[in-house]
Amino acid sequence: MAERIAFELNGETRTVEVAPDTPLLYVLRNELGLSNPHFGCGLAQCGACTVHVDGAPTRSCSLPVSQAAGTKVMTLAGLGTPEHPHRLQAAFIAEQVPQCGYCLNGWIMTAAALLRDTPHPSEQQIRDGLSGLKCRCGTHMAILRAVRRAAQAA
Numbered sequence: 001m002a003e004r005i006a007f008e009l010n011g012e013t014r015t016v017e018v019a020p021d022t023p024l025l026y027v028l029r030n031e032l033g034l035s036n037p038h039f040g041c042g043l044a045q046c047g048a049c050t051v052h053v054d055g056a057p058t059r060s061c062s063l064p065v066s067q068a069a070g071t072k073v074m075t076l077a078g079l080g081t082p083e084h085p086h087r088l089q090a091a092f093i094a095e096q097v098p099q100c101g102y103c104l105n106g107w108i109m110t111a112a113a114l115l116r117d118t119p120h121p122s123e124q125q126i127r128d129g130l131s132g133l134k135c136r137c138g139t140h141m142a143i144l145r146a147v148r149r150a151a152q153a154a
């Protein structure tokens, strides 16, 4: 049975009426019209659906929306804009990372939390922080370059 569930999304309060076990990813994409968090595996394995929930990188395909009630959710669209990109978004463009681009939401959202908590990470901290994410196009070396570039821009 549908319930009213409210949370903050990129700084605005949003209320949806959905079954409480609906994955947050489905609510973001299907109810609220966001296109950045992607459906990849649907099993918390690839990271394409990553958003921040109260600042924590979270795989939204596997979080029931009821657990997002009352939280602050931030998506890639809330991280920066084309006019004012986050330094990671600028670095991914400068390093020409994207091939198909499908995975990049997850890498950028995960790296954003890493750089927020550890502004000048070591190479190992970057690799550890991004472990568990998947890019089927094999852009991993370009992604590492972009995260290093963004860290240097801090």
Ligand code: FES
Pocket (backbone or CB within 6 Å): 038, 039, 040, 041, 042, 043, 044, 045, 046, 047, 048, 049, 050, 059, 060, 061, 062
């Ligand atoms: S779609 Fe959520 S982790 Fe793959």
Ligand code: FES
Pocket (backbone or CB within 6 Å): 097, 098, 099, 100, 101, 102, 103, 104, 134, 135, 136, 137, 138, 139
């Ligand atoms: S750029 Fe295509 S899956 Fe990563």
